[in-house]
Amino acid sequence: MSRRVLIVTHGGRPEAVAALSEAVRELTEAGFEVALHDDDLAESFGDHMAAARAREGVTESEAVMVLGGDGTILRAAELTHGTGVPLLGVNLGHVGFLAESERDDLRQAVRRLAARDYEVEERAVVDVAVHLPGEDTPRTGWALNEATVEKARRERMVEVGIAVDGRPLSSFGCDGVVMSTATGSTAHAFSAGGPVxxxxxxxxxxxxLSAHALFARPLVIGPRSTYTVKVLERSPVPAVLTCDGRRRIDLPVGSWVEVRRGALPLRFARLSPAPFTDRLVSKFSLPVVGWRELAANRPGHRTEQGPRDDAAHEKEA
Structure with a gap:
C-alpha cells in the first residue's frame, strides 16, 4: 500500500513554486504518492459542509506538508482539524512560528518524514459559539491562533461586556478583544501587548484592544472555563468576529460570543526536540547576550567607576 502526502502551498509566489517542484520530486523518490491542494477554500464561519468538502482526501494522507508561512499553515489547519492528520510546516514566509523546518532543510524534512522520524505534538484550539439576536441555535466555529471580536466601523469604539463562566467581570469601549490559545499568544495577542x-x-x-477603561488587562483562564463577550445594547457600532484572520461572521448589537478550550486539538509533526524557548529566541532574534554584556567584553572598556588615574593613585598612597 503506497504512502500518501498532501501538499498545501501558496501557489502565487515564485519561491513556493520552486519549493513545490523540489518537494514533489523528493517525496516521489522517497516512495510517496503526492497530492496537491492549492485552492484557498476558506470555510465560512459555521459552514461545516464546506469544511467537509474541503477535507476530502485528507484522511487518506499520512501527513500534510505545508510550504509557506504561518498564513498558509492556518489555511492547511482548516483541512486537518478534526482528522488527526499531522501538519509539517516548511517555512517560506518571514517569521514562520508554526513551521517546523526552513526552506534549506526541505530535503532533510522529506527524509525524516519517510523514515517516520518525527514526534507528533498536539496544540489546543478554541471552540467558538456565536449567539445572534433572533436565533435559537448558536453558530459554531474554532480557531488555532485566536478569535477576535472587533468593531465593524472604524469611527467609533464598540461597547463590550466581558464575563467568565457566566459571571460578569467588566465592560468598556474598545477597538476589540482578542481571545487566543497558547499557540496564538505570539500572534495578534502578542502585538496587542499580551504575554507569551x-x-x-x-x-x-x-x-x-485599545480599551477605554481602568481595568482592561490581559486575562488567562483555565481549560474548563469560558469567556463570554457581548456586544452591548448601548454600543454605537456593531462588531465582527474573525477566527484566525480567515473565517468571519457579523455581530449585530446584542450578540454574544462564547470561547473555551476546544475538544479537538490540531496535530503537528515535529522534527526537532528543541524547547520552545529556543524557538522563541530564534524567531524573534532575541538578544540572549545584552548590550551591556557585549560592551563589558570589548577591549578598553571603562567600568562604571571610570578610568583609573595612576598619578592620583600614587599621590594618595
Whole structure:
C-alpha cells in the first residue's frame, strides 16, 4: 500500500513554486504518492459542509506538508482539524512560528518524514459559539491562533461586556478583544501587548484592544472555563468576529460570543526536540547576550567607576 502526502502551498509566489517542484520530486523518490491542494477554500464561519468538502482526501494522507508561512499553515489547519492528520510546516514566509523546518532543510524534512522520524505534538484550539439576536441555535466555529471580536466601523469604539463562566467581570469601549490559545499568544495577542504563553500552558488568553477603561488587562483562564463577550445594547457600532484572520461572521448589537478550550486539538509533526524557548529566541532574534554584556567584553572598556588615574593613585598612597 503506497504512502500518501498532501501538499498545501501558496501557489502565487515564485519561491513556493520552486519549493513545490523540489518537494514533489523528493517525496516521489522517497516512495510517496503526492497530492496537491492549492485552492484557498476558506470555510465560512459555521459552514461545516464546506469544511467537509474541503477535507476530502485528507484522511487518506499520512501527513500534510505545508510550504509557506504561518498564513498558509492556518489555511492547511482548516483541512486537518478534526482528522488527526499531522501538519509539517516548511517555512517560506518571514517569521514562520508554526513551521517546523526552513526552506534549506526541505530535503532533510522529506527524509525524516519517510523514515517516520518525527514526534507528533498536539496544540489546543478554541471552540467558538456565536449567539445572534433572533436565533435559537448558536453558530459554531474554532480557531488555532485566536478569535477576535472587533468593531465593524472604524469611527467609533464598540461597547463590550466581558464575563467568565457566566459571571460578569467588566465592560468598556474598545477597538476589540482578542481571545487566543497558547499557540496564538505570539500572534495578534502578542502585538496587542499580551504575554507569551508556552505551548503546554492549558489556558485561553484574553487581550483587550485599545480599551477605554481602568481595568482592561490581559486575562488567562483555565481549560474548563469560558469567556463570554457581548456586544452591548448601548454600543454605537456593531462588531465582527474573525477566527484566525480567515473565517468571519457579523455581530449585530446584542450578540454574544462564547470561547473555551476546544475538544479537538490540531496535530503537528515535529522534527526537532528543541524547547520552545529556543524557538522563541530564534524567531524573534532575541538578544540572549545584552548590550551591556557585549560592551563589558570589548577591549578598553571603562567600568562604571571610570578610568583609573595612576598619578592620583600614587599621590594618595
Amino acid at each position: 504563553m508556552w505551548p503546554e500552558v492549558d489556558g485561553v488568553l484574553l487581550v483587550p
